[in-house]
Amino acid sequence: MATTEKLLQVENLQVEFKTRRGTALVLNGVNFDIKRGETMCVVGESGCGKSMTALALLRLIPSPPGRIRAGRVMFGEEDLVQASEARMREVRGNRISMIFQEPMTSLNPVFTVGDQIGESLRLHAGLDARQARQRSIEMLQQVGIPAPERRVDEYPHQMSGGMRQRVMIAMALACRPDILIADEPTTALDVTVQAQIFDLLRDLQRDKGTAILMITHDMGVVAEMADRVMVMYAGRVIEQGTTEQVLSQPGHPYTQGLIKCLPELGSSRHAERVELTEIAGVMPSIWELGSGCAFRGRCPHAMARCASEVPPMITADGGHGVACWLTAQPLRRVA
Secondary structure, three states: OOOOOEEEEEEEEEEEEEEOOEEEEEEEEEEEEEEOOOEEEEEOOOOOOHHHHHHHHOOOOOOOOEEEEEEEEEEOOEEOOOOOHHHHHHHEOOOEEEEOOOHHHHOOOOOOHHHHHHHHHHHHOOOOHHHHHHHHHHHHHHOOOOOHHHHOOOOHHHOOHHHHHHHHHHHHHOOOOOEEEEEOOOOOOOHHHHHHHHHHHHHHHHHHOOEEEEEOOOHHHHHHHOOEEEEEEOOEEEEEEEHHHHHHOOOOHHHHHHHHOOOEEOOOOOOOOEEOOOOOOOOOOOOOOOOOOOOHHHOOOOOHHHHOOOOOOEEOOOOOEEOOOOOOOOOOOOO
């Protein structure tokens, strides 16, 4: 169960990359917190900054060309932005774990999956080789891999994409982390295994109070797993709130558009036609953002002010925050 204890607080996080065209600000003033035992889902289009935020939390941004330009990532009383690399190696995979989006490039092809799961157990939990192997088999079994006693000695290329994804989940959960960052954790899995993984994550939360930061494109996952939702667009957080607040009363036109993109069946339960509503246009590149609201070119409510001023995050009672100049004005809600 979620508590009021804040495990992680992110304040004004800014990440930049140096390119031939100049310096690009890919994260601009990201603020959020994660409480013990809760699941925060981060949603938005590809390129909005979701995965970059996750990498920044663990200081995994390639440098050069990237770097954290400003901000704090407070893990308890410790600012991870200022922590040494040795300290970050103690945190990664132990206190904070991450399930990466693409398992084939995240797993080492020359080591067995058992060796790769067991490495963190030997390093962080102090298990010997035999204990680490047995624990690796148990983790493979927990994530639904058949014949784990045999699979533990196989290499990544001997497994399907879905199995490799489950191995990544087993690695991330092996040390029972305080915070789990999950970047599209069930993309390659069928719905049955997806349900098993979600049950496993809930068990981890119940037993240890693990907080989960889940990056996803699937609003069904949001509705099922999230306690709170954070919507990102062009490197900024544009809406935050409880799942009920964001899905039932979206305040930002972009969030409204995302929800309208969900399949809507007709009035008849036997209707054969499914209608989708798209958000017109595409997200601008980081070189085209200008000085105003990044969404203004696609927004049906854009006004002159949107072209010159970035709207601040305005938080109402109940913690529902929206970064839009129309926040204080009547705004058509999703029907």
